[in-house]
Amino acid sequence: MHIEELETPSVLIDLDRLERNIERMQARCDDAGVALRPHIKTHKIPAIARMQVDAGAIGIACQKVGEAEVFAQAGFNDILIPYNIIGKHKTARLADLVLYNRMTVAADNLPVIAGLSEAAAALDIRLRVLVDLATEIERTGATVSRVVELAKIIDNDEHLHFAGLMIYPSNATIRPALQETLTLLHEAGIGVEMVSGGGTGAALHMKEVPELTEIRIGTYAFNDWTTVSRGWCAPEDCAMTVKATVVSRPTENRAILDSGSKTLSSDVLEDGYGHILEYPDARIYKLNEEHGFVDLSACDAKPEIAEVVTVIPVHACVVTNLHNVLYGVRGDQVELTWAVAARGLVQ
Amino acid sequence: MHIEELETPSVLIDLDRLERNIERMQARCDDAGVALRPHIKTHKIPAIARMQVDAGAIGIACQKVGEAEVFAQAGFNDILIPYNIIGKHKTARLADLVLYNRMTVAADNLPVIAGLSEAAAALDIRLRVLVDLATEIERTGATVSRVVELAKIIDNDEHLHFAGLMIYPSNATIRPALQETLTLLHEAGIGVEMVSGGGTGAALHMKEVPELTEIRIGTYAFNDWTTVSRGWCAPEDCAMTVKATVVSRPTENRAILDSGSKTLSSDVLEDGYGHILEYPDARIYKLNEEHGFVDLSACDAKPEIAEVVTVIPVHACVVTNLHNVLYGVRGDQVELTWAVAARGLVQ
Numbered sequence: 001m002h003i004e005e006l007e008t009p010s011v012l013i014d015l016d017r018l019e020r021n022i023e024r025m026q027a028r029c030d031d032a033g034v035a036l037r038p039h040i041k042t043h044k045i046p047a048i049a050r051m052q053v054d055a056g057a058i059g060i061a062c063q064k065v066g067e068a069e070v071f072a073q074a075g076f077n078d079i080l081i082p083y084n085i086i087g088k089h090k091t092a093r094l095a096d097l098v099l100y101n102r103m104t105v106a107a108d109n110l111p112v113i114a115g116l117s118e119a120a121a122a123l124d125i126r127l128r129v130l131v132d133l134a135t136e137i138e139r140t141g142a143t144v145s146r147v148v149e150l151a152k153i154i155d156n157d158e159h160l161h162f163a164g165l166m167i168y169p170s171n172a173t174i175r176p177a178l179q180e181t182l183t184l185l186h187e188a189g190i191g192v193e194m195v196s197g198g199g200t201g202a203a204l205h206m207k208e209v210p211e212l213t214e215i216r217i218g219t220y221a222f223n224d225w226t227t228v229s230r231g232w233c234a235p236e237d238c239a240m241t242v243k244a245t246v247v248s249r250p251t252e253n254r255a256i257l258d259s260g261s262k263t264l265s266s267d268v269l270e271d272g273y274g275h276i277l278e279y280p281d282a283r284i285y286k287l288n289e290e291h292g293f294v295d296l297s298a299c300d301a302k303p304e305i306a307e308v309v310t311v312i313p314v315h316a317c318v319v320t321n322l323h324n325v326l327y328g329v330r331g332d333q334v335e336l337t338w339a340v341a342a343r344g345l346v347q
Numbered sequence: 348m349h350i351e352e353l354e355t356p357s358v359l360i361d362l363d364r365l366e367r368n369i370e371r372m373q374a375r376c377d378d379a380g381v382a383l384r385p386h387i388k389t390h391k392i393p394a395i396a397r398m399q400v401d402a403g404a405i406g407i408a409c410q411k412v413g414e415a416e417v418f419a420q421a422g423f424n425d426i427l428i429p430y431n432i433i434g435k436h437k438t439a440r441l442a443d444l445v446l447y448n449r450m451t452v453a454a455d456n457l458p459v460i461a462g463l464s465e466a467a468a469a470l471d472i473r474l475r476v477l478v479d480l481a482t483e484i485e486r487t488g489a490t491v492s493r494v495v496e497l498a499k500i501i502d503n504d505e506h507l508h509f510a511g512l513m514i515y516p517s518n519a520t521i522r523p524a525l526q527e528t529l530t531l532l533h534e535a536g537i538g539v540e541m542v543s544g545g546g547t548g549a550a551l552h553m554k555e556v557p558e559l560t561e562i563r564i565g566t567y568a569f570n571d572w573t574t575v576s577r578g579w580c581a582p583e584d585c586a587m588t589v590k591a592t593v594v595s596r597p598t599e600n601r602a603i604l605d606s607g608s609k610t611l612s613s614d615v616l617e618d619g620y621g622h623i624l625e626y627p628d629a630r631i632y633k634l635n636e637e638h639g640f641v642d643l644s645a646c647d648a649k650p651e652i653a654e655v656v657t658v659i660p661v662h663a664c665v666v667t668n669l670h671n672v673l674y675g676v677r678g679d680q681v682e683l684t685w686a687v688a689a690r691g692l693v694q
Contacts (some may be wrong), residue, residue: 010694087354089352109595112595140638304458308459321609324692
């Protein structure tokens with residue numbers, strides 16, 4: 001099928017670019033001696049994770065137990081969930097996955113560790129746990145001394161296995177804290193198998209953190225206007241685009257697209273809610289649920305009603321999450337249709 | 348099932364509140380002599396639309412052809428799509444729906460009208476078309492004189508039927524333009540069956556626009572922190588809440604919820620990304636995809652790790668669109684589970 005036959009809005013994945021992004025990042029990781037663990041949050045599609053593993057990835061990362069269940073079912077068996085999993089049902093589901101898969105999970109506090117231990121004890125298994133070291137983004141994560149305390153507790157728990165450290169993002173700024181932690185763990189006689197870093201931006205500098213054994217990254221597969229804006233890739237590396245139709249031109253300088261926040265998400269950058277390839281001087285300045293508001297005042301040429309335009313979205317991962325299917329295209333042909341298998345599995 | 352048995356994040360719909368919201372708005376419309384046409388974008392669930400129609404609604408509004416197909420299949424047969432539908436496939440699908448359902452669609456420009464005419468001609472049917480009158484929100488819509496021109500073109504097309512006017516939002520500010528349009532149409536001998544207004548806020552003042560024959564509103568069924576903030580309802584009218592778990596407390600004044608932009612959406616108000624009922628002084632100041640960042644500095648009592656909190660989201664309609672299921676609850680019991688049937692049908 002020709003891509004012009006697709007209705008809009010449609011989310012297209014350029015297969016040449018996807019393949020190139022996967023190969024290039026794998027080569028970069030190989031060169032740095034860091035294992036690549038793609039985060040599936042970006043695509044939520046087992047077939048793409050398969051491409052990543054076939055290219056050399058060590059396993060995958062999922063952010064939710066529900067995602068891990070879908071990918072385990074699809075045959076992936078080295079899965080890291082870099083997240084505090086809380087709740088009796090959820091930890092039981094996680095423990096179930098351990099019966100048949102190599103699972104690793106993260107924790108940054110005692111109640112989480114206690115819950116994991118209880119779930120593992122119920123099945124008489126041993127669950128692999130990383131401890132989350134706090135970074136400059138001030139999200140989750142424990143301080144150095146607390147990480148060591150938690151590692152000792154995990155190490156002493158017969159149903160848990162201390163597998164190492166988790167960091168997000170693994171920028172070079174974390175290195176002093178990381179080295180201090182590793183020294184303290186070494187002095188305590190606690191082995192560290194994995195130091196799992198993360199972040200598509202951090203991946204560009206992973207050689208500056210030689211303590212990393214692996215890196216979790218998602219966005220590099222598709223890229224988006226954020227990774228372009230931060231200088232992490234070129235516009236030509238963006239595999240994901242949204243085809244949108246101009247449905248109204250109420251004034252000389254306003255166009256309305258059939259793609260709003262339910263298509264592009266409300267994630268926004270300083271220059272708007274996405275970049276229109278054919279009209280780089282246009283600005284998507286506002287979104288309603290199904291309307292994209294475009295300011296054309298800086299454009300010499302302006303799109304006509306019914307014209308289809310190509311939008312590079314601000315944030316690929318949340319766009320995936322809004323759609324039932326993504327279309328894999330090569331040149332002007334639609335080569336395949338992927339169901340977004342793990343979409344909406346927030347638990 | 349007790350609601351405490353639900354894993355988080357979960358989207359709960361309080362059935363008592365939903366029923367009350369539906370009844371109250373129907374009574375308000377009945378009192379104003381304006382037909383109520385609920386917009387299903389808020390819930391995308393046929394069973395809820397059925398409750399609305401059973402309460403007295405005249406039919407429904409859908410924003411996309413794909414949504415209309417789901418609801419037509421579910422037995423709704425008076426469906427308005429207040430949107431410019433463009434594209435041969437899409438207009439053909441719309442015409443197919445007309446064969447068995449009373450369908451009405453909107454247009455604000457000639458290419459859209461030409462496409463609708465062509466699709467209707469192919470099936471030798473007549474398609475009902477409203478013309479979209481521009482309002483103060485500067486989205487879609489034609490000017491008064493242009494509306495009259497377009498109405499004449501539709502009126503002269505043997506495969507189209509000019510059904511009236513569409514307005515969004517139908518605030519009192521539109522009344523002069525609306526009256527002028529109606530006068531001009533009357534002078535041209537063109538009948539107006541419907542004047543379809545819209546907007547949950549506008550519904551509070553519909554008596555000020557007596558020209559309205561019906562009103563399209565969606566959010567009133569669930570309400571959200573935006574409708575509360577604008578004074579359109581009380582917090583007790585919010586039927587939709589998101590149950591979230593505190594998964595980390597990295598510092599005294601920071602909590603991390605298991606609900607990020609893939610659960611709550613990136614829609615934001617001045618006071619944050621949602622309102623936590625149990626900690627009204629807490630502020631959800633940032634979201635990552637699966638992390639909600641909460642500032643507790645203004646709170647006397649602070650939530651503990653593993654505590655489940657209740658978030659009123661900023662925008663109910665986009666939250667629905669992020670989830671596979673909504674849970675209907677009464678008191679502390681989960682009474683039913685709804686699949687979000689028309690979710691992700693952006694075309």
